[in-house]
Amino acid sequence: QKEVEQNSGPLSVPEGAIASLNCTYSDRGSQSFFWYRQYSGKSPELIMFIYSNGDKEDGRFTAQLNKASQYVSLLIRDSQPSDSATYLCAVNQPGYGGATNKLIFGTGTLLAVQP
Amino acid sequence: DGGITQSPKYLFRKEGQNVTLSCEQNLNHDAMYWYRQDPGQGLRLIYYSQIVNDFQKGDIAEGYSVSREKKESFPLTVTSAQKNPTAFYLCASGFGRGIYNSPLHFGNGTRLTVT
Numbered sequence: 753q754k755e756v757e758q759n760s761g762p763l764s765v766p767e768g769a770i771a772s773l774n775c776t777y778s779d780r781g782s783q784s785f786f787w788y789r790q791y792s793g794k795s796p797e798l799i800m801f802i803y804s805n806g807d808k809e810d811g812r813f814t815a816q817l818n819k820a821s822q823y824v825s826l827l828i829r830d831s832q833p834s835d836s837a838t839y840l841c842a843v844n845q846p847g848y849g850g851a852t853n854k855l856i857f858g859t860g861t862l863l864a865v866q867p
Numbered sequence: 868d869g870g871i872t873q874s875p876k877y878l879f880r881k882e883g884q885n886v887t888l889s890c891e892q893n894l895n896h897d898a899m900y901w902y903r904q905d906p907g908q909g910l911r912l913i914y915y916s917q918i919v920n921d922f923q924k925g926d927i928a929e930g931y932s933v934s935r936e937k938k939e940s941f942p943l944t945v946t947s948a949q950k951n952p953t954a955f956y957l958c959a960s961g962f963g964r965g966i967y968n969s970p971l972h973f974g975n976g977t978r979l980t981v982t
Binding site: 756776786795796797798800804829840842853854855857858859860 | 898900907908909910911915925931956957959962970971972973974975976
C-alpha cells in the first residue's frame with residue numbers, strides 16, 4: 753500500500769464547476785496535511801494546509817480532513833482554466849523520538865478545467 | 868526577500884560524471900530536503916537534514932550524497948553511481964520538528980539531463 757494515494761486523473765471539469773480532489777494516507781500518526789499546486793515544469797506551491805478534522809476554507813479552496821477514515825480532500829469552487837495543474841497531496845510522517853519530520857507526497861492529480 | 872535559491876536551473880552532464888546541485892535558503896529554516904521528480908510522478912525524498920552536520924537518507928538515497936556545513940546551504944551531489952540521474956530536482960525547507968509540521972517551501976528546481 754502506498755503511503756499517500758491520489759487518483760492520477762486527468763480530472764476534467766467545466767469552467768465554473770466544483771473540482772473535488774481526493775487523497776488517502778496510511779500513517780495514522782500523521783497530523784499535518786498539505787495541498788500543493790504544480791504547473792507543468794514548475795515547482796510546487798502551497799495552496800492549503802489542515803491539521804484538524806473538518807473543513808478549512810480559504811477563498812475558493814476548501815480542504816477537508818477525516819482522520820478516522822484517513823482521508824483528505826480539496827474542493828475548488830468556481831473552477832477557472834488557470835486552475836488547470838497537477839495537485840499534490842502531502843502528508844507529514846512524524847519523526848518519532850524527536851527525529852525530523854518528513855513530508856510524503858502522493859503522485860498528484862491532473863486537473864483540467866475546460867473553458 | 869526570503870526564499871530558496873536553486874542553481875543552476877538547467878544542467879547537462881555526461882554519464883559517469885559527478886555533479887553538484889546548489890540550494891541556499893534565507894528563511895531561517897532548520898530543516899532542508901531534497902526531492903526528485905520524474906515525468907508524471909510525485910516527489911520522492913532523497914535526503915533531509917534538521918541541523919548542521921547531520922542528515923538522514925530518504926527513500927531513494929542511493930547514488931546521491933549531501934552535506935550540511937551551514938544552516939543556509941544543503942548541496943546535493945549526484946554521483947556516477949546513480950543509475951537514472953535525469954530528473955527534476957527540488958530543494959525545500961521548513962521548520963521540521965513538532966507534531967504539526969510547518970509547510971515546506973520549495974525552490975524553483977534544477978532540471979538535470981545526463982547523456
